Structures are given as C-alpha cells and as structure tokens.
Amino acid sequence: MSRSVFHAVQPDTGRATLDAGRADVPAFALTFDDGPDLVPIERWLKALEDKGARGTFFFTGEWLDRHPRLARRIIARGHELAHHSYHHRRMGEIEDQALFLEEIRLAEIAYQEATGRPAPAFFRFPYLHYRERNLQWLSGIGYVAVGGFDSGDWAGIDAESIAANVAPALESGIVVVHHCNDIARGTPGALPVILDAAAERGLKAVVVSDMLRALGRHPGYRSWRLSITVPADGPDLPPEDWRPAGAPEEARRVADESYGWFTAAAAREASGSRAGWRKYFAEPIIGPDGIAEDRTLLYGRYFADKYWGYVRAAVKDDALHLIDFAFREAQADTLIYLLRWSAETARERGCARIETRRDMRRLERMCRHLGWRTEWILETSN
Structure with a gap:
C-alpha cells in the first residue's frame, strides 16, 4: 500500500x-x-x-x-x-x-x-x-x-x-x-x-x-520536494517508447516538437522565444537543487513518428533527480509513463529514490495508483 x-x-x-x-x-x-x-x-x-x-x-x-x-x-x-x-x-x-x-x-x-x-x-x-x-x-x-x-x-x-x-x-x-x-x-x-x-x-x-x-x-523561504521510493521489480508494465535524446540533432528535434506543449509552458516562457527554447535544450540545465543535468539522461517518449514527452534528469547520491519533464498531453496519466521510465532508470543506476520539485501533487497521486511509497521533504532557507 x-x-x-x-x-x-x-x-x-x-x-x-x-x-x-x-x-x-x-x-x-x-x-x-x-x-x-x-x-x-x-x-x-x-x-x-x-x-x-x-x-x-x-x-x-x-x-x-x-x-x-x-x-x-x-x-x-x-x-x-x-x-x-x-x-x-x-x-x-x-x-x-x-x-x-x-x-x-x-x-x-x-x-x-x-x-x-x-x-x-x-x-x-x-x-x-x-x-x-x-x-x-x-x-x-x-x-x-x-x-x-x-x-x-x-x-x-x-x-x-x-x-x-x-x-x-x-x-x-x-x-x-x-x-x-x-x-x-x-x-x-x-x-x-x-x-x-x-x-x-x-x-x-x-x-x-x-x-x-x-x-x-x-x-524565510520554504520549498518542498517529493521523494519516491524506487519499487522492486514487480508487476508494473515496463516503460515503452522512450529513447535517448541527448545527441545535438535529437535534442533540437525534441525542442522543435515540444515548443507548443502546454505542459512545457513555464520553461518555454523563461526561454523567451523558439530560438531560446532550442538553446534551452542545447546545453545541460541546472536544477533548483544545484544539480546539473546528465545529458545521457535526456530522454524522449517517441511513437507515431513524434515525440510525446521528454525528461531531463541527473543522478546524485542515491537519487534520480527529475529536473524537467513535459508531455504533449496534459492529462495526469502521462506521468505514469514517466514514473515507469524513472523506476527502470533508477534501478539501472543503483538509485533507491526518485526526487523532483515538479508537478509533485499529480506525481504523488499517480504513485498512489501504482502503490508506490512517497515522502514529502521540506527545506527552508533565508
């Protein structure tokens, strides 16, 4: 449970x-x-x-x-x-x-x-x-x-x-x-x-x-992150349709195809333009925890000849950190695809946890659907 x-x-x-x-x-x-x-x-x-x-x-x-x-x-x-x-x-x-x-x-x-x-x-x-x-x-x-x-x-x-x-x-x-x-x-x-x-x-x-x-x-300032315990191998369906997208030409394609996605709106606004959005994908990004993206962990969910999602991640200590992700569709069930990719990747990298500060409430809800354990962690600063 x-x-x-x-x-x-x-x-x-x-x-x-x-x-x-x-x-x-x-x-x-x-x-x-x-x-x-x-x-x-x-x-x-x-x-x-x-x-x-x-x-x-x-x-x-x-x-x-x-x-x-x-x-x-x-x-x-x-x-x-x-x-x-x-x-x-x-x-x-x-x-x-x-x-x-x-x-x-x-x-x-x-x-x-x-x-x-x-x-x-x-x-x-x-x-x-x-x-x-x-x-x-x-x-x-x-x-x-x-x-x-x-x-x-x-x-x-x-x-x-x-x-x-x-x-x-x-x-x-x-x-x-x-x-x-x-x-x-x-x-x-x-x-x-x-x-x-x-x-x-x-x-x-x-x-x-x-x-x-x-x-x-x-x-003071207060910030939450969601920590997900990586489940042991079990009956969950394996991740599908994910492929590495860190190569320059593939990263540019992800940028071009994701520019209009509603779920990428905040990052796209910060980039300022389509050219800025391409630049956003051309270099590793730094997450809010100061963790730099691992370009080997830029993946896209690809089917029907299009990208339908992307994730940019990194590993630090025993956690897989989801720095940025977005999907063509806004429905929360798309996060199930992300969770399955994250669990498999975390196991491959020897990680015990998956952590994020993005879309935390919907991810927690989807973890409940999967029966995965989650933990809310609070950090404070001045």
Whole structure:
C-alpha cells in the first residue's frame, strides 16, 4: 500500500506578526489579497508600474493553481507574491493544528508549482481572522502573518472612497491592505491618488520583504520536494517508447516538437522565444537543487513518428533527480509513463529514490495508483 510521509520540523523563531514597518524609514507597503478571475490583473499591475511602485500580492493556493502564468507574470514584473492560505478559510476557526498546517503546506506547494520558486514564509490570514494559537503554530514553523491598515475596498466601494480612506492614514511603516479580486474593482483607480499622496509625504512604496529586512527580520523561504521510493521489480508494465535524446540533432528535434506543449509552458516562457527554447535544450540545465543535468539522461517518449514527452534528469547520491519533464498531453496519466521510465532508470543506476520539485501533487497521486511509497521533504532557507 502506498503512503506519504511529511517532514516539517522547524525551530521557533519568535514573533509571528507584522502589522507595520519602521516608523523612522520613509517607506510603506501596498498589499493586495485574494486574486481575480474575471477582472484583468493588468489593471493593478499597470496602476502600480505607472507610478514606479511595487506591490505585494497575497493570493490563494486555489488561484495559483488556476493561474500559474499570471503568478509568474507578477514576479517577472518586479512585484512580490506570497500566499493567502489555500482555501481562503477563516483560519481562526481551525482548531486542529495538523489541519491548520496542512492548509499552509497546500498553499506552499501550489505556489512552488506555479512559480518554480520556494514560497516566502509570510502570508496574510483571510479576513485577517486568527487566534493566538494560530500565531503560536506559525511561530513554530518560522512564519510571519502580515496585517495592516484596512482600505475598505473589500466592500466594492469606488476609487474615490478607497483613496479617501487611505490617503489621510499614510505614514512611514504603514502596510495598506487592499484586494485584487473581482469585487475590488475600484482599487486600481485609487492607486494613482494614493501613490501621489505618498510621494508628497516623501514615502516610497516597498514590498513586505523589504519591511521585514528593515526590521532585522529576514524573511524565510520554504520549498518542498517529493521523494519516491524506487519499487522492486514487480508487476508494473515496463516503460515503452522512450529513447535517448541527448545527441545535438535529437535534442533540437525534441525542442522543435515540444515548443507548443502546454505542459512545457513555464520553461518555454523563461526561454523567451523558439530560438531560446532550442538553446534551452542545447546545453545541460541546472536544477533548483544545484544539480546539473546528465545529458545521457535526456530522454524522449517517441511513437507515431513524434515525440510525446521528454525528461531531463541527473543522478546524485542515491537519487534520480527529475529536473524537467513535459508531455504533449496534459492529462495526469502521462506521468505514469514517466514514473515507469524513472523506476527502470533508477534501478539501472543503483538509485533507491526518485526526487523532483515538479508537478509533485499529480506525481504523488499517480504513485498512489501504482502503490508506490512517497515522502514529502521540506527545506527552508533565508
């Protein structure tokens, strides 16, 4: 029977809240909660960027799962993105610590899979609703809960009313709580007025992590990886249709045929163009763990005269690391093909584990289907 194990022990790091920054530093923070589905996020980004400002966006894990491309866009344009829990629960109502921490973990994994980056160890409680026990649990995992001054935009009021609420309160260290959702449609229109008022008072809009650093509270980051125990030879079907693709001409063919795949979207965006995508395949890549791809472990799944998938991997210690992979089809069952290739390759290379930071939740689910053992491992950094 498959099972999953979670390692998430962290030291107590002290205070777990941030309501304001330093009063002696002429800076303030504009923050935005939730995440829109109908209203273009471009309205918020443009309003900030037209005034040379950066914002911090606290979006739910559910939103991150629906809009990974927009999540990456926020970061690429110089803004800060953190999470807002996974389900937008009133988390003060959650009495079970394990359930509370699971809500955090789910949001972190959604963040990591959407952005390819570790999740910041600070967030905002939905509705700013929490109890003392919640802060104790957060402190135990090195987290900070960010509060602030309520702009009132959650009620759907117009831009003039939002600006009238916020502008008089602007001062050094203030953290303004706005929303970026389908209700707070007046917020983008209020931002130019608020930023002009701040400029008149000599205040600069900074992101939350800058405020934490100014207070000597360097924000932490949390990253998960999925570790899969390589099963012994058993009844699983052998891998099919995989062939080495590390030779230059074959790697270029994989690049050309995979350029339009939905499941390769994040890496393709990072490459910038079709020529950049070819270059991405022409050289070994470095994974998030600092492990360099082994070109003998660039494989493609090939049938019907086309490539239908690729994997780029490496071996370190006793693990086969899946650095990048993608498929022509987006269905999760394509990962079964990857798992079978990985198990056979791991056995050939003497590996006991298969590890990845990509598409972890779907891979874990497919491992359950196969009856393979998985383990979630947490790493932290500052």
